[in-house]
Amino acid sequence: MAQNPTAPSFASQRLYSLDALRGFDMFWIMGAEEIVHGMAKVTGNSFWEGFSNQLTHPDWNGFHLYDLIFPLFLFIAGVATPYSVGKELDAGATKQKILLRVIRRGLILVVLGVIYNNGLHLRPFSEIRFGSVLGRIGLAYMFANIIALYTKQIGQIIWFCGLLIGYWLMLKFTSAPGFPRGDLTMQGNFASYIDRSVIPGHLYLGIHDPEGLVSTIPAIGTGLLGILTGTFLKTSPIKQTAKVLRLFITGIIFLALAQLWNLDFPINKNLWTSSFVLEVGGLSLILLSIFYYIIDVLGYKKWSFFFRIIGMNSILIYLSGHFINWEYTTNGFFKWFGQLVGDPWNIVVMACCYVFVKWCFLYFMYKKKVFLRV
Numbered sequence: 001m002a003q004n005p006t007a008p009s010f011a012s013q014r015l016y017s018l019d020a021l022r023g024f025d026m027f028w029i030m031g032a033e034e035i036v037h038g039m040a041k042v043t044g045n046s047f048w049e050g051f052s053n054q055l056t057h058p059d060w061n062g063f064h065l066y067d068l069i070f071p072l073f074l075f076i077a078g079v080a081t082p083y084s085v086g087k088e089l090d091a092g093a094t095k096q097k098i099l100l101r102v103i104r105r106g107l108i109l110v111v112l113g114v115i116y117n118n119g120l121h122l123r124p125f126s127e128i129r130f131g132s133v134l135g136r137i138g139l140a141y142m143f144a145n146i147i148a149l150y151t152k153q154i155g156q157i158i159w160f161c162g163l164l165i166g167y168w169l170m171l172k173f174t175s176a177p178g179f180p181r182g183d184l185t186m187q188g189n190f191a192s193y194i195d196r197s198v199i200p201g202h203l204y205l206g207i208h209d210p211e212g213l214v215s216t217i218p219a220i221g222t223g224l225l226g227i228l229t230g231t232f233l234k235t236s237p238i239k240q241t242a243k244v245l246r247l248f249i250t251g252i253i254f255l256a257l258a259q260l261w262n263l264d265f266p267i268n269k270n271l272w273t274s275s276f277v278l279e280v281g282g283l284s285l286i287l288l289s290i291f292y293y294i295i296d297v298l299g300y301k302k303w304s305f306f307f308r309i310i311g312m313n314s315i316l317i318y319l320s321g322h323f324i325n326w327e328y329t330t331n332g333f334f335k336w337f338g339q340l341v342g343d344p345w346n347i348v349v350m351a352c353c354y355v356f357v358k359w360c361f362l363y364f365m366y367k368k369k370v371f372l373r374v
Contacts, residue, residue, distance in 0.1 A: 078226020
């Protein structure tokens with residue numbers, strides 16, 4: 001049954017859609033992509049093959065839906081900020097106290113990212129990779145929150161535009177030594193050159209790291225977009241249906257602007273180009289508008305429970321693969337089932353069981369009220 005969406009003031013309610021959308025996002029990297037790859041392999045169907053291709057990353061320029069997972073998570077973290085920070089301010093916390101918490105959280109995520117990349121055993125310094133997904137989330141989250149903490153909404157919009165335009169101009173009029181100005185190849189772009197020059201240890205691709213230092217600059221814009229969106233949802237006096245419509249239309253506009261900018265500044269996740277920020281920002285706004293409308297406006301929450309279980313412990317399940325052998329666990333419980341099904345469908349069945357085992361672990365943690373918070 002739908003719940004009454006007009007009961008209490010929305011500003012005081014939890015955004016259930018955020019946990020569900022975060023869980024939907026993580027669902028695709030906790031094993032669901034292997035289900036799709038398996039379906040493509042088993043059936044040879046053009047739909048599943050196309051879907052499977054979308055769950056891969058392009059080599060360099062271009063965009064697949066799989067590229068959305070990382071920035072959507074950062075966007076969602078931004079959307080949650082006005083609610084969490086607003087709650088602290090209402091409780092009497094000072095900006096300095098919040099600033100220290102934000103910095104601490106950002107640095108913890110950087111450290112967790114290094115641990116995720118390299119494990120807990122000692123390595124030669126030259127073999128350590130410092131760039132990471134969690135590190136980028138930590139730094140982008142931290143700087144976006146600092147900007148939001150000390151600027152008003154118009155200032156945040158100016159920062160958002162300035163970061164994207166500034167990054168575009170920087171890569172447009174510079175390059176690595178020996179390459180023509182504005183070169184955007186992996187070898188020749190200025191961002192990768194700076195990363196090679198200043199980041200210690202090794203880069204993920206040797207000459208380039210997709211979670212490098214310089215390309216974190218536009219990622220701050222992704223976090224800021226989330227904060228602006230969260231502020232709009234929390235404080236705007238307009239009706240909730242009107243909020244949904246504005247989010248959806250803004251998302252469409254962002255997608256159109258991304259395609260226009262793509263003509264001069266290619267959509268590229270590796271460089272987190274400004275056109276990429278608009279592309280993933282538009283898709284994030286559209287997805288949030290859909291989840292928000294169904295879950296928080298119409299009140300249909302029960303269907304999203306599966307995703308919310310994942311979303312409420314997203315960092316835990318992301319890190320768990322380095323400490324839990326999920327394939328071994330899945331085989332321990334369900335290998336007999338895969339053998340019973342037999343070739344070729346056992347590929348798909350075991351991929352489903354893999355996701356199911358992880359979800360059951362998260363459900364157990366949920367029932368025990370154990371959540372990994374940073």
